[in-house]
Amino acid sequence: MNEHKKIGLFGFGTVGQGFYENLKKHPQLAASIDKVCVKRIDLPRIGHELYFTDDPNELLLDPALDIIIELIDDAEAAKQYVHTALRNGKCVISANKKMIAESLKQIDQWHNQFETTFLYEAAVGGGIPIVHTVDGFLRDQEVLKIRGILNGSSNYILTQMQLHQWSFEKALNDAQMKGFAERNPTLDISGVDASYKLSILAYHAFGEVFSMSSFSSESIENITKETIKKAKSQGKKIKPVATIERTEKGIVCTVKPEAVGPDDELYSIDFENNAISVETLISGKHIAAGKGAGSLPTGSAVLEDLKRLLSSYSYQVSKAIKTVA
Template identity: 75%
Template sequence: MKTAKKIGLFGFGTVGKGFYENLKKHPHLPAKIEKVCVKRLDLPRIGHELYFTNNPDELLEDPNLDIIVELIDDAEAAKVFVEKALNNGKAVISANKKMIGESLAEIDLWHQAFQPNFLYEAAVGGGIPIVHAIDGFFRDQDITQIRGILNGSSNYILTQMQQQNWSYEQALKDAQKKGFAERNPSLDVSGMDAAYKLSILAYHAFGQVPSMKSFEIESIEDVTSDDIKKAKSKRRKIKPIATLVKGSDGISCAIKPEAVGPNDEFYSVDFENNAVSVETLVSGRHVAVGKGAGSLPTGSSVLEDLKRLLQGYSYQVSKRVKTVA
């Protein structure tokens, strides 16, 4: 039997707990959480035997820890922790799409400079392994477009507004109650969450990091009851669509609510589900659908990255062309 890899976990919120619960269901995996770093030690933590600390260096400087799993909501702190862990020879898994989306130029250098692997599937598609697919199956195909519902929180809110005739505020409160939206939902509903994810997909699909200033971004907060009525009258649904297109003049990126009809591949993708469509010149269009929000779906994506790390997998961003600041 393989010697179990020792994990240091940053964060024990929604995703951190989801990862912990998923890992417990796979006792055959040669990996175990040894330490957890959290902001507050005074919160009650019942039903587990984990060791908690609020000192990051207890994890980052521990030579016995092999893997760091970063699942916190502070992008600046996450970047510090990830870089320090890589420098200290530890493999890293992250779900922090803001940190990754804003730091892709540096992350490109990390992939080239550090032997330890750095994986971040959970930062993009929730339960959909889209980064892995682009880095593997689609790697040698000419991708022309990636289109998707990349934010489960926004999709859930818009679904409830249309199915229940709820106001935006009612739908948001319900999403927060069910763990699909954060207490501060601005990143999700503004479209920025999807923008960071689209940047990550652009990097893996085209080897480029488009400038966020060039993105066309519209918030779902701007969707009115009149917009919904108009869409319904035309048998359409309003969906939070993110689109990445590679054209002769470069890459274009847009994140905005769109009214889609029954023939659209995302028409029936409701509630907290995500969906991604990849269009290639070689094999045509491929569509994947899966849970995009919630503790267990995202935690399961982190677990899949752990399995890949244990198998020695690393990203092969072979289409790396140039980095656009």
């Protein structure tokens, strides 16, 4: 029987609470949350008996904790917590795509340096297990191309603009009111959020770390009613598409709105849903779709990483990396 593992959780916002709710539904797992670190300990928290602290060291330096789960917004603090936890012999799970994408060179070193495991499925596709798939099942098949909708906020905005002939501003406001877009939506609508996720997938697919400056990104903010009307007259929809492809000139990374037709696998992916296709040399194209954002889908990805940790799983990225400017 597996030894019971104690978890230290950083953050109890949307994703943290989603993970907590998912974990409660799986009492058979040999793991439980022992401590939670939050910014504001004075906020009322109803419906549970968890121990809260605002001191990170209560988790990072506690020898009784086996696993650290990092679910905060602050990328700089997240990197510090993850590194310290790994250095102290704790396994770590994170959903912080900005921190991971901007620190991939160091993270590659951590994968080789530390005996404990670092997983981050929830940083890329929400409830879609794409990192695990690319790193494991498709690892030896030579990935040629990854293409998909990696940002649910942008997809939701464009869907509403096309369904109701709304302006960009009205669709964005609707997305914010429903919790699909942040109060400051810049990372989502500019394509930077999708670029972060694409760079993480590129690392696992190609074993290379790409500088964010090598990504070509276009904002959906420039999509107008006229753009949508023209696409519709051609039987197409505008979708926020992220692509990384191996070409004769090297690996090309782009994030931009594209007009896609009914024969495209992304055509029917609407609202906050995400979809990712991975094309390989041996077995062709593999497509996964599902909820790309939200507390429960993202929380479920964290839970799946926890299950993998409990079964001694770790990523297979081990070859020397090449940093691409």
